[in-house]
Amino acid sequence: MECERGKEVDRDEHGKPLDQEGHIEKRMVNGCGPYKYLRWWEGGKHRAVYLGKADDEKRSV
Numbered sequence: 057m058e059c060e061r062g063k064e065v066d067r068d069e070h071g072k073p074l075d076q077e078g079h080i081e082k083r084m085v086n087g088c089g090p091y092k093y094l095r096w097w098e099g100g101k102h103r104a105v106y107l108g109k110a111d112d113e114k115r116s117v
Contacts, residue, residue, distance in 0.1 A: 070094050070105045070107070071105055072094055072096050072098075072103070072105065073096070073098060076096050076097070076098065077096065078094055078095055078096030079094075079095055079096075080092055080093070080094060080095075080107070081093045081094075081095045081104070082110050089109065089110065090109075090110040091106065091107075091108070091109055091110060092106075092107040092108055092109070092110045093105065093106055093107060094107055
């Protein structure tokens with residue numbers, strides 16, 4: 057894939073450039089969710105890719 061400047065960029069399976077850090081964000085959409093999104097900055101824009109519905113993270117020990 058190419059970025060804005062036409063330079064080849066290696067990306068992960070979600071499309072995020074491998075040379076950048078990102079984070080997972082959980083958010084509600086229209087009162088439903090939470091849903092997980094991968095977020096990162098690229099070309100001056102805050103990008104997001106939907107990863108799916110967030111699992112219940114309660115764990116029993």
